[in-house]
Amino acid sequence: MNNRVIRVDQLARVEGEGSLIVKVSDGKVADVKLRIFEPPRFFEAFLRGRKFTEAPDITARICGICPVAYQMSSVMAMEDAMGLTVDDGIRRLRRLLYCGEWIESHVLHMYMLHAPDFLGYEDALLLAKDKPEIVANALKMKKIGNDVMTVVGGREIHPINVRVGGFYRVPRKDELLPLLERLKWGLDQAIATAKLVSTFDFPDFEMDYEFVSLRHPEEYPLMGGRIVTSSGLDISIREYEFHFEERHVPHSNALHGLERGHGRYQVGPLARFNLNFDRLSPLARQVASDVKIAPIVRNPFKSIIVRAIESVYAYEQAIRIIEEYEAPPLASHPLTPSAGIGCGASEAPRGMLYHRYRVADDGTIRDAKIVPPTAQNQPTIEEDVRAFVGKFGGLPREELTWKCEQAVRNYDPCISCATHFVSLEEA
């Protein structure tokens, strides 16, 4: 443990491409660098000159896992620029679509990416070999999220039904009702998941975080509301850039998100849970109490339990929205473009996603700014790894490397968003 370098060139089980380098010198952590190769900069440039109506479909392509988050933040920003508040029915339908994405993303992360770490399997394949029923069940749970996205969003991967002002078409109630039975099954499974993951063995590791999330007057945050922090900041979404900034660091293509006058901060499930526990449903709060998790959660490894609680909430919300659903009178509000600047933020499964657009009077996008959750979490991830190696540096190299990867996976980092390719090794 005197001088050594832990290098993970291709982080497994994070969405996209990234590498992690930890340098230890004289028994102390000298340097931690999480390299992210994939920011959405290309998209910001690519959006200039496009019509305002194209933003949701173009930005949805930034991520294959959370397209709804990009669509929701972009439509809200455009509607903000044009002074439109959508009908409550449209808003509820958007929430339903978002619940589908949370279900998909959280179940995927919990079972296919994160649980193998805790259960001692190198990956989900080995988990499936030993415990096929767990994996088959998880795939069924996730599929319900896909089906919600298909019915509301028009298709399961990149929804095509979302537009600035509303939807192209709203579903009839009889199209949504068949989802109910499986959503109720999913809710039971999510409760069982919370119980299962809460029994995992968590490292004794806590950090003092600045948490940042949206906060809505009544709901657990998905879309809109205000931005709040654990140190007491409470601002409108439009004020985001006055209080938060992005800095370029040489070792990563992604910009580092920092809170002015404060430094690094954390977005995502822990932040939402800690800042909005009172906005969870009574059932979700009860499950949290049953599995003995309560704010303030400072152990990032326990994010898997919070994801399970949020899954309970997402299944339950989806059931409620469908049961109470009346098709909105209009699928979409008519919009005449006008010059303006609009900001929108929503809670992607990985954390708050901020969009800002400047639009010309003919509806052409002049410029765009997109701040994804992983860029905001990057300094915090590096600090976690630094502290973790500092505390557990005595572990055997292989185990420490694995734990470091796990410390990165705690954040479910979406570090490339939708790029992928495989390498071919000739025998």
Place this chain on the structure above:
Amino acid sequence: MNGVSPPAPSLLIGVGNEFRTDDALGILVAREIRRRHIPGVAVVERSGEGTALMEAWAGATLIIVVDAIYPAKSPGEIHRLDAVQEEIPRGFFHYSSHSFGVAEAIAMAKQLGTLPPRLILYGIEGKEFGEGLGLSDQVLRSIPSLIAMIEEDLHALHAV
């Protein structure tokens, strides 16, 4: 099926990202096959996330997956694998940047007994994978032969 249509007996899955230069290949090939309206053949586009692939091919009998891969010999080189008959060594796709991608989905489906009866995997060596639009020349040049090979598979194997 809650608005989800039952899968066609033959399904072509184009995998990739249209905004990542040569990684767009799978998507562009899928669109070309769709444009040809081959009877009994459905076409979908996917990002490469493994569980979404498993869901896409559930119930279909013949699957063709088209995907760009890292260059090994030369960009544009076409590799065809019978994923059911041939054992894909784990090292083969070792550098998959997606944690749970095409190779893992195939291995997982084998594990769970949900692999379709026929699954053919086309891997085309790419050159550029950076952000941007458009394929590199070498990859572009291989597309006509790739389409011809895929059509041959569909005609030979699909019970028309």
